[in-house]
Amino acid sequence: MTKGIVKGIIANLVQVEVSGPVSQNEICYINLGGVKLMAEVIKVLGNVAYTQVFESTRGLRPGDTVEFTEHMLEVKLGPGMLSKNYDGLQNDLNKMEGVFLTRGEYTDPLDEESTWKFSPIAKAGDKVNGGDWLGSVPESWISHKIMVPFALEDEYTVKSIVTEGDYKINDTVAIITDKAGKDVPINMIQRWPVKVPIKAFKEKPRPFKLLETGVRTMDTLNPMVEGGTGFIPGPFGAGKTVLQHAISKNADADLIIVAACGERANEVVELFVEFPELDDPRTGRKLMERTIIICNTSNMPVASREASVYTAMTIAEYYRNMGLKVLLLADSTSRWAQALREMSNRMEELPGPDAFPMDLPAIVSSFYARAGFVYLNNETSGSITFIGTVSPAGGNLKEPVTESTKKAARCFYALSQARADSKRYPAVDPIDSYSKYLEYPEVIAYLNANVSPHWVDDVNLAKNILLRGKEAQEQINILGDDGVPLAYHDKQWKSELIDKIILQQDGFDKVDQSTPMIRQKYMLELILGICAKDFVFDSYDVVMPYYVKMINLCKQMNFLEMDNPEFKRYEAELNDVVEERRAK
Amino acid sequence: MATQAFQKIYTKLNQITKATCSINASGVGNEELATVSGRLAQVVKILGENVTLQIFAGTEGIGTDAEVVFFGKPPTLKVSDQLGGRFFNAYGVPIDGGPEIEGTEVEIGGPSVNPVRRKQPSELIATGIAGIDLNNTLVTGQKIPFFADPDQPYNEVMAMVALRAQSDKIILGGMGLSNDDYLLYKNTFENAGVIDRIISFVNTTEDPTVERLLVPNMALTAAEYFALEKNEKVLVLLTDMTLYCDALSIVSNRMDQIPSKDSMPGSLYSDLAKLYEKAVQFPGGGSITIIAVTTLSGGDITHAIPDNTGYITEGQLFLKRDTDIAKVIVDPFRSLSRLKQLVIGTKTRADHPQVMNTAVRLYADAANAKTKLENGFDLSDYDERVLQFAKEYAEHILAIDVNVTTDAMLDITWDMFRRYFNRAEVGIKDEFMNIHWKKA
Numbered sequence A: 001m002t003k004g005i006v007k008g009i010i011a012n013l014v015q016v017e018v019s020g021p022v023s024q025n026e027i028c029y030i031n032l033g034g035v036k037l038m039a040e041v042i043k044v045l046g047n048v049a050y051t052q053v054f055e056s057t058r059g060l061r062p063g064d065t066v067e068f069t070e071h072m073l074e075v076k077l078g079p080g081m082l083s084k085n086y087d088g089l090q091n092d093l094n095k096m097e098g099v100f101l102t103r104g105e106y107t108d109p110l111d112e113e114s115t116w117k118f119s120p121i122a123k124a125g126d127k128v129n130g131g132d133w134l135g136s137v138p139e140s141w142i143s144h145k146i147m148v149p150f151a152l153e154d155e156y157t158v159k160s161i162v163t164e165g166d167y168k169i170n171d172t173v174a175i176i177t178d179k180a181g182k183d184v185p186i187n188m189i190q191r192w193p194v195k196v197p198i199k200a201f202k203e204k205p206r207p208f209k210l211l212e213t214g215v216r217t218m219d220t221l222n223p224m225v226e227g228g229t230g231f232i233p234g235p236f237g238a239g240k241t242v243l244q245h246a247i248s249k250n251a252d253a254d255l256i257i258v259a260a261c262g263e264r265a266n267e268v269v270e271l272f273v274e275f276p277e278l279d280d281p282r283t284g285r286k287l288m289e290r291t292i293i294i295c296n297t298s299n300m301p302v303a304s305r306e307a308s309v310y311t312a313m314t315i316a317e318y319y320r321n322m323g324l325k326v327l328l329l330a331d332s333t334s335r336w337a338q339a340l341r342e343m344s345n346r347m348e349e350l351p352g353p354d355a356f357p358m359d360l361p362a363i364v365s366s367f368y369a370r371a372g373f374v375y376l377n378n379e380t381s382g383s384i385t386f387i388g389t390v391s392p393a394g395g396n397l398k399e400p401v402t403e404s405t406k407k408a409a410r411c412f413y414a415l416s417q418a419r420a421d422s423k424r425y426p427a428v429d430p431i432d433s434y435s436k437y438l439e440y441p442e443v444i445a446y447l448n449a450n451v452s453p454h455w456v457d458d459v460n461l462a463k464n465i466l467l468r469g470k471e472a473q474e475q476i477n478i479l480g481d482d483g484v485p486l487a488y489h490d491k492q493w494k495s496e497l498i499d500k501i502i503l504q505q506d507g508f509d510k511v512d513q514s515t516p517m518i519r520q521k522y523m524l525e526l527i528l529g530i531c532a533k534d535f536v537f538d539s540y541d542v543v544m545p546y547y548v549k550m551i552n553l554c555k556q557m558n559f560l561e562m563d564n565p566e567f568k569r570y571e572a573e574l575n576d577v578v579e580e581r582r583a584k
Numbered sequence B: 001m002a003t004q005a006f007q008k009i010y011t012k013l014n015q016i017t018k019a020t021c022s023i024n025a026s027g028v029g030n031e032e033l034a035t036v037s038g039r040l041a042q043v044v045k046i047l048g049e050n051v052t053l054q055i056f057a058g059t060e061g062i063g064t065d066a067e068v069v070f071f072g073k074p075p076t077l078k079v080s081d082q083l084g085g086r087f088f089n090a091y092g093v094p095i096d097g098g099p100e101i102e103g104t105e106v107e108i109g110g111p112s113v114n115p116v117r118r119k120q121p122s123e124l125i126a127t128g129i130a131g132i133d134l135n136n137t138l139v140t141g142q143k144i145p146f147f148a149d150p151d152q153p154y155n156e157v158m159a160m161v162a163l164r165a166q167s168d169k170i171i172l173g174g175m176g177l178s179n180d181d182y183l184l185y186k187n188t189f190e191n192a193g194v195i196d197r198i199i200s201f202v203n204t205t206e207d208p209t210v211e212r213l214l215v216p217n218m219a220l221t222a223a224e225y226f227a228l229e230k231n232e233k234v235l236v237l238l239t240d241m242t243l244y245c246d247a248l249s250i251v252s253n254r255m256d257q258i259p260s261k262d263s264m265p266g267s268l269y270s271d272l273a274k275l276y277e278k279a280v281q282f283p284g285g286g287s288i289t290i291i292a293v294t295t296l297s298g299g300d301i302t303h304a305i306p307d308n309t310g311y312i313t314e315g316q317l318f319l320k321r322d323t324d325i326a327k328v329i330v331d332p333f334r335s336l337s338r339l340k341q342l343v344i345g346t347k348t349r350a351d352h353p354q355v356m357n358t359a360v361r362l363y364a365d366a367a368n369a370k371t372k373l374e375n376g377f378d379l380s381d382y383d384e385r386v387l388q389f390a391k392e393y394a395e396h397i398l399a400i401d402v403n404v405t406t407d408a409m410l411d412i413t414w415d416m417f418r419r420y421f422n423r424a425e426v427g428i429k430d431e432f433m434n435i436h437w438k439k440a
C-alpha cells in the first residue's frame, strides 16, 4: 500500500508527497497525532498528490504520515439503511458519541449484528449478472433484494444458495461461479464508488408516468414524472425548502432520500422530529419508514458536502435496482457547486464564470443523468426521480449553477420573490415555470388515460387564462382601472381565481397541504367551469368584490375534506353566487 | 504574552504583505497561533518549510528580522463563570481593568454539534415589538440578522431586543463598533442593571481591522460554555457582520485567492455558516440564539454579504423608514423569521398565522394602491380603505416603538380588519372568523 508524507496545507487542501502509485479519487487517511483524517486525491502532479480532507485540518503539520487505501470513496450497501440519518460520507450520525462531531470518528452505516429473514429468489444453476436478485429480506415494509454485486461484470452461475432463515449481513447467503469455475461467496453487503453510476439495468426508456406530489402547482400545472428530473431555483426565503419538504411528505414514492447539502441544521432537525411522527398519506405508516436522510449541513466539512449528493444518488440507484420508485431530493445543489468552487480556487485552477470550475456544466449534467426510469434485467421497473434546489447568488437566474442545471433538468419550478413577498405560497411562478414532460406524447397519453380524457387540454387552458390575466393586469397598470375595457378586469380576476384556488396552497394546513389527483381534477374542472362563463358587470369596481366572494368560498372548500358536508354547502353557495351575474 | 521555554523562535521573514508574512519554519501546525514582533498572528498556509501567517494587527512597521514565536496551539479562550460582567478585546484579554480570567482553556472555533443531537427550537422570545412578535416571531436557538442601512438605529433596536428577551447571558461581539455605539450598549446594559449578565468582546473602529476576525468565535466559545455546561439561555449579539466580512476579504486578497462575487472570498458562505450554525437548542435546555447586524450599502441585498447571510440565517429583519408615519418600522415584506412556524398558532393564539398573513396581504394591496396613486390613477373604494388600513397598521403594529403582548397585537389587528373590510375581503377561515370577527 502506498504511503506518503504531508508537505503543504492550505485550509482543507493538503499536498502529500507519495512513495508509490496513487490514483485519482483514491481515498487516503492522514495521521494527525493518532487521529485519522479521511481525504480524497483530487489531483496528482509528479510525486505530489493533492488531497481534499473531509475534516478540519487544524494542527496538521508537514511531516505527518499518510496511508492510501487503493479504493475510491465508496458507500456500503445492504439492508438496514432505511430510516437512517447519515452524514455526507455515509457515517451513521446516531452512532456517534457526544454532542459535538469529533473529527476522525467514522461509524458503520450498517448494523453487523442485526439479523434479517432471507428468502431465496434464485436457485442453483441460474445464470446471473451484476444487479440480479438472489434473494430478499424484509427491511421494514420494503422487500429488500440481495443482489449479485454490481461490480461483477460477467455472467455467473449460482452454485448454491441458503434456505430461508435468519442471517446477518456478513453471512454468506449464496455462492456463484464465474466462467473459469472460480467460486465467489456472496453476503448481504456490497460496496460501490459513489462517483460511478450503477448501470445494472436493461434499458432506460423516456419516463411517462405521473409522479403525484400533492402539490397542485406541480401536479396540475407542471407535472413531475417517475424517473424525471426537476429543479427549484429561488432567492433565499422564497420557499425552496418548504416546497421540498412538502414533496417529501406527500409524494407517491416507495422511498424518499433527502440530501441536506450545505444548508441549515435546524431544517434537518425538523425532519428528524416530524418524520417519525407523521403518517405517510398513502400507506398510513410513519414517514420515517420510507425515508433516508443524508445530512451534511453548512457547518460540516466542505469536501463531504460535495460527496453527500453522490452518496445519496448511489443509495438511490441501489434501491432502484430492487424495482422501487425512489425520489431523491437535494437541498441545495448550489452548495455542492460552491464546494467544488472552493477546492478549485485552492488548487489555483483557471476559473470559469463567477470563479466556478470550468467543467461545472458537465458535472451537473452527468449527475442529473443518473436519474431515470429503468427496466431491470428481469423486466420489472424502477425509477429515480431527482429534484434539486438551486440558490442563485443575489436571486439572479443568470448565474452558472442555474444555467447549467437548466440544461440538465426537464422541469423548472421558478420561485418568485414577488410571490413570496405577497405570501402567494408556494411561490412557483406559473408563467416562467415549465415541465417538458407535458409535451411528451407518452405523458399526455398517460394523463388523459389516468386523470381525465381532456386533462392536458384543461391544463393548457388554465395556463392560457393565467397568461391572459397577466397581460390584462399589465394593461390595467399602464392605463388605469377605467382606461381599459371591462373584459380586462374579468380576465385578470379569472386568472386570480385559478391562482388563489389551484396554485396557492397552505403548506401548514392539515387538509390543504396535500391534494390527491382526483381532488385536483375536481377543483380544476370546477374553476374552469367558472372561467368559461360570461358575467355581466356594469362597472369595473363591482368585478373585484364579486370574484373575491367566489374566491373566499373556494378557499373555505380547500380547507375541508371533500366528504365533509360543509364542503358541499360552500359549493352550493358558490353556485348561487355564480348564477348572480351569469350572462343569460 | 510572555515567551515560554518550549516555544520555537524564528527571525527571518521572507515575505511581507499588508496582512500576512511568511517565514521558513518547521514543525508548525495549521491554524497555530504565533506572535510576530509581539503581534498576534495565526498560521493560514504551509507549503513545505514556508509558513504564511496572518497578522491580526496588520504588518505596518514589521521588519524582515522580526522575531516570530510559535505557540504550538490555535487561539483559545479561558472559560468559567468569571466571564460574566466582563469586557474583553478581540483576543479575549480584559479591557475593563479587571483581573485575568481563570478557567478551562478551550480552542475557539471548535467542532460542530452533531445534527441528531440538536433539539428542535420551540421557545418563543417575546420582544413586545409587533413587527417582530406578530410577523416575524423569534425563537431561542435561532440565528437572525438585522439588514439595515448604516444610518438606521439598528444598535438601539438590538440593545432593546436583548434587554426584553429573557436570557441568562447576553454576549456582545462588536466588530468595528464605533466608540459611541460601544458606550451605547454599555450604558444601556448598566442602566438596566443587568451588567453582570453581559459579556463583551469588542473590536472598535480604533482597533486593527483583521483582529475582528477573532471576535465572533470568542463570543460563541463563551456562549457554548454557558449554554452547554450551565444549561443557560444565551443571546449572542454580533454587530456588524459586514465589517467582519470585509476583514475576511482583506486577508484572502492578500493570499492571492481568486475572489468570487463582490471581491469576497469563494468560501464566504462556508465561513459565515460555521459561525451562524453555532446557534443551537441543546437537549439540556441551554441554547445559543444569535442576533446579528449586517449593514447594507444602498439597501442592496443582492450584494454577496447579505445574500450569503440570507441563505444561512433563519430569516432576516429589515428596518425601514416609513415616511407616512415618520417612524422606523420592521418591513413586513422583506423580513422573515423562518422559525416562527414552530411557535405561532401553538405557543400563541391559534388565529395568529392567518391574521399575520392576511394583514401582510392587505398591506401589499395598499402598496399597489399607492403605486396607482403615484401614477395618477383614480382610486377605488377598496384602494382608499386599504390605504387607511396600511397607515394605521404601520403606526400600531409595524413601528419599532410598539410594546404590547402578542394577544393584544392580534386583537388590534382584528379590530382594524373589521373597521376597514368585509368578511370576504378578510378571507380568513370561518373557524376563526366566527370567534374573532364579532368580538373585535
Ligand SMILES: Nc1ncnc2c1ncn2[C@@H]1O[C@H](COP(=O)(O)OP(=O)(O)O)[C@@H](O)[C@H]1O
Residues within 6 Å of the ligand: A234, A235, A236, A237, A238, A239, A240, A241, A242, A243, A425, A426, A427, A505, A506, A507, A508, B336, B337, B338, B339, B341
Ligand atoms: N408553502 C408555504 N406556505 C406558507 N409559508 C411558506 C411556504 N413556503 C415558504 N413559506 C415561508 O417562507 C419561509 C422560507 O421558506 P424556505 O422554504 O425555508 O425558503 P428557502 O429554502 O427558499 O430559503 C418559511 O419559513 C415560511 O415562513
Ligand SMILES: [Mg+2]
Residues within 6 Å of the ligand: A240, A241, A242, A263, A331
Ligand atoms: Mg432553504
